[in-house]
Amino acid sequence: MSRTLAYEVVDVFTDRAFAGNPLAVVLDADDLAVEQLQAVAREFNLSETAFPLKAPAGATYRLRIFTPRAELPFAGHPSVGSAWVLHRLGRIDAGANVQACGAGLLPVDVSTDGATLTGGAPSLSAPLDPSPLLEAVGLGADDLAGPPPRWAGVGIDWAFLLVRPEALGRARVDVSRVAAVGRTGIALVSWDGSVARSRVFPGGVGVVEDPATGSAALGLGVFLAASLGDGEHSYVVEQGIELGRPSVLRVTVTVVDGTATRTTVSGHVAPVARGEIRVPA
Numbered sequence: 001m002s003r004t005l006a007y008e009v010v011d012v013f014t015d016r017a018f019a020g021n022p023l024a025v026v027l028d029a030d031d032l033a034v035e036q037l038q039a040v041a042r043e044f045n046l047s048e049t050a051f052p053l054k055a056p057a058g059a060t061y062r063l064r065i066f067t068p069r070a071e072l073p074f075a076g077h078p079s080v081g082s083a084w085v086l087h088r089l090g091r092i093d094a095g096a097n098v099q100a101c102g103a104g105l106l107p108v109d110v111s112t113d114g115a116t117l118t119g120g121a122p123s124l125s126a127p128l129d130p131s132p133l134l135e136a137v138g139l140g141a142d143d144l145a146g147p148p149p150r151w152a153g154v155g156i157d158w159a160f161l162l163v164r165p166e167a168l169g170r171a172r173v174d175v176s177r178v179a180a181v182g183r184t185g186i187a188l189v190s191w192d193g194s195v196a197r198s199r200v201f202p203g204g205v206g207v208v209e210d211p212a213t214g215s216a217a218l219g220l221g222v223f224l225a226a227s228l229g230d231g232e233h234s235y236v237v238e239q240g241i242e243l244g245r246p247s248v249l250r251v252t253v254t255v256v257d258g259t260a261t262r263t264t265v266s267g268h269v270a271p272v273a274r275g276e277i278r279v280p281a
Contacts, residue, residue: 002278002279003278003279004276004277004278004279005026005027005028005029005040005276005277005279006026006027006028006274006275006276007024007025007026007027007274007275007276007277008024008025008027008085008271008273008274009022009023009024009025009044009046009271009272009273009274010022010023010025010081010084010085010269010270010271010272011023011245011269011270011272012077012078012080012081012084012212012214012247012267012268012269013077013080013212013214013239013247013248013249013267013268014212014245014246014247014248014267014268014270015113015268015270016270017270017271017272018245018272019240019245019246019247019270020077020211020212020240020245020246020247020267020268020270021047021077021210021211021212021213021240021245021247022046022047022272023046023048023049023050023077023078023081023082024041024044024046024048024049024050025049025050025051025052025078025081025082025085026040026049026050026051026277027052027089029051029053030053030054032051032279032280034071035280036279036280037051037064037066037071038066038070038071039280040066040277040280041066041067041068042068042069043277045068046068047067047077047202047207047210047211048065048066048067048072048075048077048078049065049066049078050063050064050065050066050078050079050081050082051063051064051065051066052082052085052086052091055100056100058098058100058105059098059099059100059105060092060097060098060099060108061086061091061092061097061099061100062099062100062101063078063079063082063099063100063101064101065078065079065101067202067205067206067207068205068206068207069204069205069206070204070205070206072102072156072205073101073102073103073155073156074101074102074103074106074120074154074155074156074215075155075156075213075214075215076117076212076213076214076215076216076217076218076249076265077212077213077214077267079099079101079106079108079115079117079214080108080114080115080116080117080214080265080266080267080269081269082099083097083099083108083110083115083117084110084113084114084115084269085269086110087110087112087115088271092110093110094110094111094112095109095110096108096109097109097110099117101155102155103119103120103121103154103155103156104120104121104155106118106119106120106155113268113269114266114267114268114269115266115267115269116264116265116266117214117218117264117265117266118262118263118264119154119155119215119218119219119262119263119264119265120154120155121154121155122152122153122154122222122225122259122260122261122263123151123152123153123154123157123222124150124151124152124222124223124225124259124260125150125151125152125157126150127147127148127149127150128148128149128150128151128159130144130148130149130161132177132180132181133149133159133161133181133186134161135174135177136173136174136177136178136180136181136186136201137161137171137172137173137174137178137186137188137201138170138171138172138173138174139163139167139170139171143163143164143167143170144161144162144163144164145162145163145164145190145191146162146191146227147162147223147224147226147227149161149162150223151183152219152220152222152223153184153215153218153219153222154215154218154219154222154263155215155218156183156184156215157183157184157219158183158184158185158186158187158200158213158215158216158219159181159183159185159186159187160187160189160216160219160220160223161186161187161188161189162189162190162191163188163189163190164190165190165192165197167188167190168188168190168197168199168242169242171188171199173201173208173209175201175203175208178201178202178203178204179203179204180203181203182203183203184202184203184215185200185201185202185203185205186200186201186203187199187200187201187213187216187219187220188200188201189220191220191224194235194236195235195236195237195238196217196220196235196236196237196238197237197238197239197241198213198216198217198220198237198238198239199239199242200213200216200239209242209243210239211239211240211243211245211247212239212240212245212247212249212267213239214249214265214267216237217237217239217249217251217265218251218253218263218264218265220235220237220251221233221235221251221252221253221260221263222253222260222263224253225253225255225258225259225260226258226259228253228255229255230255230256230257230258231254231255232252232253232254232255233252233253233254233255234250234251234252235251235253236248236249236250236251237249237250237251247267248267248268249265249266249267250265250266250267251263251264251265251266252264
């Protein structure tokens with residue numbers, strides 16, 4: 001008889017099922033090889049599949065995250081969703097926990113309806129040429145708004161491209177061009193000073209468009225820090241509208257001397273399904 005692993009599917013950054021970003025959380029996979037973990041992620045074929053594992057020193061648990069094609073060092077919705085599942089199952093306590101992942105040891109505060117994740121070390125590049133980014137999403141120079149694009153992130157980097165609100169609906173992604181841009185992909189954002197409307201296009205990981213991207217919501221704070229002014233700022237990211245999976249991500253960024261020093265993202269989690277999956281040979 002084939003061995004199986006328990007899993008749960010949850011929708012993250014939403015308070016209702018069949019919205020937000022779906023996530024498969026596969027339990028007790030500590031002894032699986034990388035190839036087996038990747039095969040499980042391909043089988044679920046979601047933007048990410050998460051594997052909570054035994055804790056290293058200094059952490060409550062370890063998390064490995066896979067897209068259908070590759071492992072990621074860090075991602076937001078798998079971190080929030082996995083923490084909530086582990087708490088619901090009684091494996092971690094409510095309140096402060098520490099997740100170990102490729103971005104380091106990250107604080108995660110868990111509640112009965114969701115979690116708050118603190119991002120890793122902020123990074124910000126020099127300004128980028130917007131032309132290849134615009135070409136990759138089918139837009140032109142007249143669609144630009146705000147500061148010039150840059151790579152920014154807190155564990156993985158996105159190219160942030162600020163555009164006029166009406167441009168979001170007209171974007172037509174070219175997957176090969178997004179992959180050619182490099183790094184993680186492109187975050188297309190309309191920003192009004194307190195609410196961001198976002199579309200996120202990963203590059204080369206088997207996902208065309210992501211309905212809710214915690215890492216990009218956190219990176220947006222790093223990108224905007226110089227224009228926000230010093231202090232702690234809160235903003236909301238609305239994403240997934242064009243995909244029929246509306247998502248709400250609540251973010252804070254702390255800015256010191258024009259630079260982001262700390263970021264958090266919070267969201268609700270809704271249960272959808274549970275079951276067992278065979279362990280790949």
